[in-house]
Amino acid sequence: DSGVTQTPKHLITATGQRVTLRCSPRSGDLSVYWYQQSLDQGLQFLIQYYNGEERAKGNILERFSAQQFPDLHSELNLSSLELGDSALYFCASSVGWGGNTGELFFGEGSRLTVL
Amino acid sequence: GENVEQHPSTLSVQEGDSAVIKCTYSDSASNYFPWYKQELGKGPQLIIDIRSNVGEKKDQRIAVTLNKTAKHFSLHITETQPEDSAVYFCAASKRSNDYKLSFGAGTTVTVRA
Numbered sequence: 278d279s280g281v282t283q284t285p286k287h288l289i290t291a292t293g294q295r296v297t298l299r300c301s302p303r304s305g306d307l308s309v310y311w312y313q314q315s316l317d318q319g320l321q322f323l324i325q326y327y328n329g330e331e332r333a334k335g336n337i338l339e340r341f342s343a344q345q346f347p348d349l350h351s352e353l354n355l356s357s358l359e360l361g362d363s364a365l366y367f368c369a370s371s372v373g374w375g376g377n378t379g380e381l382f383f384g385e386g387s388r389l390t391v392l
Numbered sequence: 393g394e395n396v397e398q399h400p401s402t403l404s405v406q407e408g409d410s411a412v413i414k415c416t417y418s419d420s421a422s423n424y425f426p427w428y429k430q431e432l433g434k435g436p437q438l439i440i441d442i443r444s445n446v447g448e449k450k451d452q453r454i455a456v457t458l459n460k461t462a463k464h465f466s467l468h469i470t471e472t473q474p475e476d477s478a479v480y481f482c483a484a485s486k487r488s489n490d491y492k493l494s495f496g497a498g499t500t501v502t503v504r505a
Contacts (some may be wrong), residue, residue, distance in 0.1 A: 279435060281459050312495075320436070320481060320495040365433055381493065383428075383435030 280304065281384035283368050289390045295356040298387045302349055302370030309351040310334070310381065311343055314365040326351055327373075355389070363391045393411050394419045398496025405472050406504050413499045418462040422484040424495070425465045427456060430479040439480075440467070463500035472503045 290296055301382035302309050311323040321337035326345035337343075340358075345351045355362060367390050369381040395418040404480040405411045417425075423444035428436035441463065442449045443454045449456050454474075456467040469476055480502050 279437065281435070282504040321495070322492060325492065335492070369435070380438045380441075383437065385433065385435050390404075 279382040279384060281368055281370050283366075283371045283380050283384035283387050285387055286385065287388045287390075289392060290358060291392055292322070292360060294357055294358050294391075295354065296358065296389065297323075298353040298355070298368075298389075300353070300368030300370075300384060302368075303382050306370035306382070307349065308315060308371045308373060309345055309349070310365040310371070311337075311351070311353050311367040312369065314386070315363075320367070323353070348353055350375050357392045358389075360391050363389055365389075394484055394486070394494040395398075395420060395468050396482060396496040398482050398499055400499060401497065402500045404502045404504060407472055407474060409472055410499055411469040411472050411476070411503075413467045413480055413482065413501075414433075414464060415466070415484075415496050416462075417484040418463070419484070419486060420456075420460075420463060422464070422486045424485045425456070425458060426483050427467050428453075428481045428483065428495075430467065430498075432478075436481055470503075471503075474503050474505055477501055477503045 282301040307328045310325045313321045323332040323337040343353045365386040367386045369383045398415045429439045430436040455468045479498045483495040485493045496497035
């Protein structure tokens, strides 16, 4: 158990809908990362937050947004869903950021299926 | 941005044999190279990492080598066991990008009993 909790584990929805994925980082970790894992594209970095502020942005679509709350949990919002958004979405956490990132601890992922 | 290529995409080995996975990276400024293991239904987990000031690092049956000149690094697993069956990801990062990890596409390793 990595200590990172993601909910829901599985989610099935229809195109055009909006979903929210939730992540609770390890106790004491201030950084939260979101990754998308598709069958053909491996792990793609979406976005990182550190202590409530956005620190880095990757290949995140404009239809997607995220935030980190004062209690350090994070939510990834996916809207106007398309079939191609079906994937495993991982949250990871670490103690710090930049040179003090330390090890990334991954949750077990949220599997999104868009029909 | 950084581009990490990983080979092979699948690898089947006999129990007890060695497994080698190779990755290349494009950005010579990259200086941190972790390897993650993802078991079925789980998230990736760090198994070993290496920084650019070191050429080799070993932890029991796992070792990683780094060739900065050629910009490639490799994971070596010796005396493979069934529990080594998993997907392995290499990654690279650099200070100027806040150490944001760029992952390879993954290698599915199957250890045959």
